[in-house]
Amino acid sequence: MQAWGNRTWLLALLGLTALRLLAAILIPVSPDEAYYWVWGRALAPSYYDHPPMVAFWIAAGTALAGDGALGIRLLGPIGVAIASLLLAQAGEALFPGRRAGLWAAVLLNATLLFGVGSVLITPDTPLLVFWCAAIWAAARLHASQDGRWWLVFGVMAGLALLSKYTAAFLGIGIVIWLVAERQARPWLLRWQLWAGGALAVLCFSPVIWWNAAHGWASFAKQGGRTGSAGTGSALRYLGELVGGQLALATPIIFVLCVVGVALACVAWVRRRDAAAGLLVALTVPAAALFLWQATGNRVQGNWPAILYPSACLAAAGYLGAPWRRWKQAGVALGLAVMLLALVQAAFSPIPLPRRNDPTLARLGGWPAFAAQVEQARLQQGASFVAAEEYGLAAELALHLPPGVRVVAIGDRWDLFDLPSPTASQTGLLVRSERRGDGPPLWPGARQTGGIVRARAGIEAERYRLHAVTVAPDGPPLALLPLRR
Structure with a gap:
């Protein structure tokens, strides 16, 4: 690694x-990505599930490259490349002359969270990009002691918050560092710090305004996940959390990150290393909260993704020459x-069944499936296609022929500024068998058949088809945008 030049x-x-x-061109669009594509065609200050940054990225990408997989994902790989450069610069600022920044960026890019996550566009993608940019600003602030970097940090933190609510840990970590680190406390009396905080709030203000206008729906949904009780044991949830991180970070890099953060804690306590304190404050509090959450409920594997930029910096900065082979092995x-x-x-x-291949369950067979749905629609003379699941509805809107309307049913669509279908129209409701044998959400639906989504002959999912009619007093319906 040291032989590598810039x-x-x-x-x-x-x-x-x-x-x-x-890969962004070749890999089929997942249901969540298709759902965020709908966001990009119906731009708003925020949404029920997340803040709007992923919608802005998709809107920009599809404006440049069209409504295909590349347009939807275009900004992800480019943003991650920029974030890698910024993380490398952050490492150089925190650990001058030790090439820790390059190692940190290489380690981060070798994780599945960052590597594959840069191809599939989700709110985590812009979150991690702006998170790395905020760490870069904080590292430059620490190295230069130039208060203007607080303004840059505030903007990057605000944009991270505009990507996903877990970006709040960025502010929490910085506050902990300012209070606990003696060298950083003087900033509490400088106007630049408070101006940076004001810029972060200003960036995030559209989300606050949207929530206030929609009964705080998004805050309630995401905030309700924290501390809610699950049905499994603490040991089970903790095992799932640790096992998931071993898989998503890859085992060697996960261990390197844990050891690196532990050594950073030692360096902060024993040597009062302010750089170590910054990395610890950006990693340990959030990690502790995720561990606490796992004692009572499931923590999704992608939630701790925010820990890895600072953890990789700690691994690169505090694991010396004896660890070089482990770093190389982890990257490989x-x-x-x-x-x-x-x-x-x-x-x-590799022809794996659904239970052993998450790529089949989420990505497999959507174009061919949409062709089957269109054939069934034409046979039944339906004027539209409908779906109860938001991801299924979005996939159909993305893959059905241009001009075929897709109607989504469910309460979440009330929060979108989308038109409703006219009464008395007849349609074809597509419903996954995973939803059970109960009646569809659409009153009066009449089953007419079924189809299977498959990839290379391996079944991914089965669906039932129902004939439906739009009623004036029916449940909330929304006409999804047409593909351009």
């Missing part, structure tokens, strides 16, 4: 970005696993 590093990053853009394993996951998602060379 040019080699930049060429490697450029090649990795090109590979991710190619991580890149190999990432490549295998991308190839399986794009080409499915």
